[in-house]
Amino acid sequence: AQKVTQAQTEISVVEKEDVTLDCVYETRDTTYYLFWYKQPPSGELVFLIRRNSFDEQNEISGRYSWNFQKSTSSFNFTITASQVVDSAVYFCALERPGDYKLSFGAGTTVTVRA
Amino acid sequence: NAGVMQNPRHLVRRRGQEARLRCSPMKGHSHVYWYRQLPEEGLKFMVYLQKENIIDESGMPKERFSAEFPKEGPSILRIQQVVRGDSAAYFCASSLAGGGEIQYFGPGTRLTVL
Numbered sequence: 001a002q003k004v005t006q007a008q009t010e011i012s013v014v015e016k017e018d019v020t021l022d023c024v025y026e027t028r029d030t031t032y033y034l035f036w037y038k039q040p041p042s043g044e045l046v047f048l049i050r051r052n053s054f055d056e057q058n059e060i061s062g063r064y065s066w067n068f069q070k071s072t073s074s075f076n077f078t079i080t081a082s083q084v085v086d087s088a089v090y091f092c093a094l095e096r097p098g099d100y101k102l103s104f105g106a107g108t109t110v111t112v113r114a
Numbered sequence: 115n116a117g118v119m120q121n122p123r124h125l126v127r128r129r130g131q132e133a134r135l136r137c138s139p140m141k142g143h144s145h146v147y148w149y150r151q152l153p154e155e156g157l158k159f160m161v162y163l164q165k166e167n168i169i170d171e172s173g174m175p176k177e178r179f180s181a182e183f184p185k186e187g188p189s190i191l192r193i194q195q196v197v198r199g200d201s202a203a204y205f206c207a208s209s210l211a212g213g214g215e216i217q218y219f220g221p222g223t224r225l226t227v228l
Binding site: 045046091095098100102 | 149159169172203205207212216217218219220222
């Protein structure tokens, strides 16, 4: 069985602070895909990143960066110099090839205060 | 390039009525997924469809729920004889192919059962 754990339920920061969201996953598969999605207060789900299990390179996209470590089964997400518009619920998800469905973590609510 | 469209955005039904939720995938996408987000919970997979075929309905309740994705027209998630416990946000996602492809989500339909 596969499982995604986002242990942080809520994080509150002041604008310009950095914030790191933890994601720990469990799977017996050697091949799998990891995702992050953002759900702003308006409610839609916005795709942020996909990573396959063979690519352990960290990625940076603007103020967003991701740290994938297979040794600790973690795929953490950092927002640098947070802004109020970053306030949202962030979900980490796992997909097994051939399974098609995403298994989501419970989500982390990030509140950025001005 | 239009994204995934869902309608209605909000739906109110009384107990015992039927709810029909519609999803038009992104242009060129033939794979559709439905997820449910219950209050205070994460997203849970319900069903995965390709044109005219249900591929995986392992997350769908056995009774009252059905889904289709006809050759022409949107995918439909149908809930018969709704109960209060069906109140949730229902999200549709689409992808170009299965197996690790990015799933792009629609804005969701918020169902309220009175």
